[in-house]
Amino acid sequence: MFKKLTKFIVNEMDPGEELVPVESIAHNEHFRPLCLLIKKRKPKRIFHPDPYYQHSRFTLQDVLLPGKDTKMTECIQEDSSQFTLTKTSADQADGGLSISLDPASVELKGAASLSKEFSITPQKKGISLESLEALRREREINMDHSFIRQLQKRDISLYLVTEILEASEEAIYKESTKADGGFKTKLYATLCAQSTREDKQSIVIPKGCTLAFRTIQIHIRDGAWDLDYFPAEAVRTAAYVADGPSLGKLGVVVTEVKYSCRIFSELSPDLLLTILNAIKAVMRDKNLLQELSQKMEKVAEQNDGCELKTDSPDLQALFSTLQHSPRDRLLQLAEGITYVLDALHELLEDQLLLLLESLKRKIVSQQLKLVEILLKHGLDKGKESFHVDAELLSFPHEEEQMLTIDLVELSGVQLQEDGSAVPRDQPFEAVAALFVALYTLNLLSGSK
CATH class of the missing domain: 1.10.10 (Arc Repressor Mutant, subunit A)
Known part of the structure; x- marks a missing residue:
């Protein structure tokens, strides 16, 4: 629910697509001004045009050498302008459903309605680039910090949060699904007799919760650090864009999925079945989905090999097969599987x-x-x-x-x-x- 809300806010307030929506309310505090983020090594997707960021739990203050006794939080400025976004929608659908149950067959008839409601007032907060420049000249990076040493060893890009949208007041986002006469609320999840059922979900957005953020890349060398004001645009593979534009956005989707999943057409039926069984398992279990995603990303990041181990019997067959694959083939398989998992992550x-x-x-x-x-x-x-x-x-x-x-x-x-x-x-x-x-x-x- 939180992810849907932040995406809507960004679409309404930032048509230039410079702000990135926060996807998890549980981690919103790690996307505050001066927080350090890691950009994952995977391209933007047509279904996820924003960069993929991972929080580091560190701030710029944590990795700088001591300097003047100036509180960095004093450099964070708050925009006095506020914008209230309000959304109220309701959809009504009539229909019927027939579900076969062993040993009986049940006919369900009725109507269903879906409503969404929220009102939220986002406010901008950030650190000025002038303050960052002054800080850059005054203080160096602590190259002995364990986090910095690991970044340098693995050649991982580092980003700094410079601006955010936060909730200026507490807000509540509500969704309600109402089913009359036995019509299903969630298919194959709940069957109710002749009655009225209302399924309500709500999430409280606390005051000060980060809704979206903007970043700038930091380059570190021998303690000095620079800010990348003019990042280079990523260049897509020629094979990827060959026939996409001629068919409009559908063409872009089709060529992206064909390019990203090209390895699957080369696999044996047995290996395809092994991958499919693992994918089906993670579709039932979000924890397994996260585990498989993390392992596939590590494959691409670690040049010296990645040991694939799991306690899950549902992933064991796949990991065993991947572990014994040549490096080049393993990278292609990890890329294809990661692409599939990214798409599944976008679904409810x-x-x-x-x-x-x-x-x-x-x-x-x-x-x-x-x-x-x-x-x-x-x-x-x-x-x-x-x-x-x-x-x-x-x-x-x-x-x-x-x-x-x-x-x-x-x-x-x-x-x-x-x-x-x-x-x-x-x-x-x-x-x-x-x-x-x-x-x-x-x-x-x-x-x-």
Whole structure:
């Protein structure tokens, strides 16, 4: 919920895309002015255009040699201007659902509604570049600091938080799903009889919580440090962009996923199945998803090899195979798996469960065609409605149709059985992540 809120705030307040939304409220205090961040070694994704940052738990103050007794916090300035963002939305859907239960079959009919509500007042806070320049001339980096020594050894880029958006007052973000007459609240999670059910979720955003941040890169050499005011733009591989622009944004998504997953087309069916089983396991368990992501990132970072060990039997087969792979092949496999995991990380937990059910029912390939059509209709153009071929929503069983509609609506596109579609909240990135997940699951499962 917090991630959705901060993304919305950045989209509304920073169309120039210089601010990066904070993705976890639990770590928001590590993205304050003067905090040091590590930029992960992976490119921006079409479904995640912001850089991937990892907090270090250190600030600039922690790694500087002693100097004048000046409190660095006094250099942090607060912008007096404030902007209140308010959002209230409600969507209503009518329909039915038939779910087969052993030994009985249950018919569920009714209506469902989804509402979102919040009002928040962000405020800017940051340190002036003039203050940073004065500090740079006055104090050197402590090259004996263990954190700095490890950075230098592993050649990791370091970034400094210079500006943030924070909540100036406590705010509450609410979501409510209401189901009447037995209509499902969460598919395959809760079945209720003839009654009314309301599922409410809310999150309290405390005063001073960091919502988004801006960074500048720091270069360190022999104790001296410089600020990179004009960072070089990343150059994408020629093979990656070859045919993307001709097909618009859909083309960019398709070429990105094909390039990032190119290694999978070279693998044996047995190895594809091993990877698929590991992916299915992490879709059920967020802790496993995090573990696998961290291990794959370490493979790319450590040139002297990475020992792949796990206590999870669900990952053991994959790790054993990767451990005995040649270095070049291991890097390609880690790159492809990391790309898939990044896409899954963008999806909601309910979507991951729906995707697992879709795999079981063997309807992923049809869902992939549907989402591909959705991406052809500029989903970044607001709430312009459009139609897709109703045949793409025609499945052998009614519950498969409802499952698919739920899957797509959780990415921000409301669908009706007749093929009408209404985008909500400019959902291109969310739908692109869903496309990547469906594409890779379809590829790994050997579906046609």
